[in-house]
Amino acid sequence: MMAMARGMVIIGAGECGGRAALTLRDLGYDGPVTLVGDEPHPPYERPPLSKDAMTTGDAPQIKTIASDATLAGKSIRHIHSVQAVAIDRAAHGVRLSDGSVLAYDKLLLATGSTPRRLQMPGLGPRCVTLRSFADALAIRAYLRAGSHIAIVGGGFIGLELAAAARKMGAAVTVIEAQPRILMRGVPAEIAEIIHAAHISEGVEILCGDGIASIADDGKAVRVTLAGGREIAADLVVIGIGAVPVTELAAKAGLAIDNGIAVDARLQSSDPDIFAAGDCCSFPLALYGARRVRLEAWRNAQEQGALAARNMLGAGEAHASVPWFWSDQYGLSLQIAGLSDEGSSTVRRDLGDGAFILFHLAEDGRLVAASGIGPGNAVARDIRLAEMLIGKRARPEPEALGSPAVKLKSLLAA
Structure with a gap:
């Protein structure tokens, strides 16, 4: 009742x-x-x-x-x-x-x-996804020296997990069917830096090769790639979207x-x-x-x-600018707006390897900003860029690219 x-x-x-x-x-x-x-x-x-x-x-x-x-x-x-x-x-x-x-x-x-499921036979109990705290505990049990973790999918979740696994001493192989990691919403210039950081930390990244089969024989999970290579892992984490x-x-x-x-x-x-x-x-x-x-x-x-x-009846429309972030190996990646809305890009260097890519629409409107750098190096400027995006600003490309021009001054203008 x-x-x-x-x-x-x-x-x-x-x-x-x-x-x-x-x-x-x-x-x-x-x-x-x-x-x-x-x-x-x-x-x-x-x-x-x-x-x-x-x-x-x-x-x-x-x-x-x-x-x-x-x-x-x-x-x-x-x-x-x-x-x-x-x-x-x-x-x-x-x-x-x-x-x-x-x-x-x-x-x-x-x-x-x-989590999106991998639609193929052979998936066993050691082929897992990450969504809940219980999932995290199950995966963490395998993150130790001497274990090998295969991660299917080179997006944010897979790469963050790869960084964590390496910190705990596990060997890691990332398998990405697309030509590069972070294909969805992350500019190639920034993805290349994340890729290099993982390689320098000992992660093996395989791009452009799909999975032909997966089989758990009780001793290892064997992943056979379309190109013929076989990878034997203690655990396979599937991170191919949601x-x-x-x-x-x-x-x-x-x-x-x-x-x-x-x-x-x-x-x-x-x-x-x-x-x-x-x-x-x-x-x-x-x-x-x-x-x-x-x-x-x-x-x-x-x-x-x-x-x-x-x-409660406010009748208020959504007005926020999309914002994403990921931390890996001391690098912080932040994106405000939708970068695929841009038709041209302007780069601003911030020093110490940090930079921001400003994405402009054909009419000159700032539609997104993508940044990467150590720690919080890009946080302040990404926040200011987010405010410019929200105001539908059309700043001069030369001003965006010049570190001598404060973004706060563009916001005031």
Whole structure:
């Protein structure tokens, strides 16, 4: 039987869902707030899973967004270790895997994404993906001297994990079917630097060769490449991207378009159901309402808060500039905006090997900035570039390329 008390129900207790629940309380909403997650943990940060959780201490800890005590103190009901299995839009109810039903006034789907599976036979228990804290612990057990880790996919997750594995003494081979690593959204000039850093740290990177077969013979996982080479590994980690979790929304009849399709206010095709984070695609006004889906930590934070505001009737449109980052071997890579929107590039050198590539559209508008350097060398200028992008600025290319011209002065202009 459905409970009579309605309120705000959030499906997905990750970064996005957790931030949404906390924001509802911060904004003074005093009705019922229920947060539903399929893991046993309170909401936690996922970026450390491929970094600190692999290398720090003997017993890695979850970096929580809010403890169960904090959630309880804010009267946020956290239902863990269950899944939402059906939405009754007419009755405004969500049925959970334990048979219970939650009534809602507004519903937020923050179901995230799941690792893309490698579609081939032969995958055994030592062919794994990284998404949860439990996944991280399972992988970490293999990161030791004398072990060999094969990583399928040369994207952010795979490369961050490769860096962590080398720090722990494991041998690492990265297999990337594309011509280079970081093909998605990272300029080749920056990818080359990351590639060189991995090579200097002892990582073997194989690009331009697909996988013909995988077999686990009990002693090793044997990966045979299309070119004929065989790689024997103790563990194979598959990092070939992620797919949005949309089954619940699709079964409920919501519009799907590379994720749960929402408008600029994160409202789905049902006005009482919102979606945010990795699971949704939305129109990005900065780029001509281009529909995008962003798998990024900060986007999950920002959209969780935005969804909460709009569930309370703010009617606020998404206006943030996309931002991504990755740390590997002391190098920090940061990207603001969508670099594929650019038609020309201007380079600014910052010293000590750090530089930023500014990406300009045909009309001269700054649409993205990609930077790399040691530590926080590019952080300040990327932040200023992000502000210029948000203002739709058209700075002179010569000014962008000159270290003598402060970006802050271009912002003021």
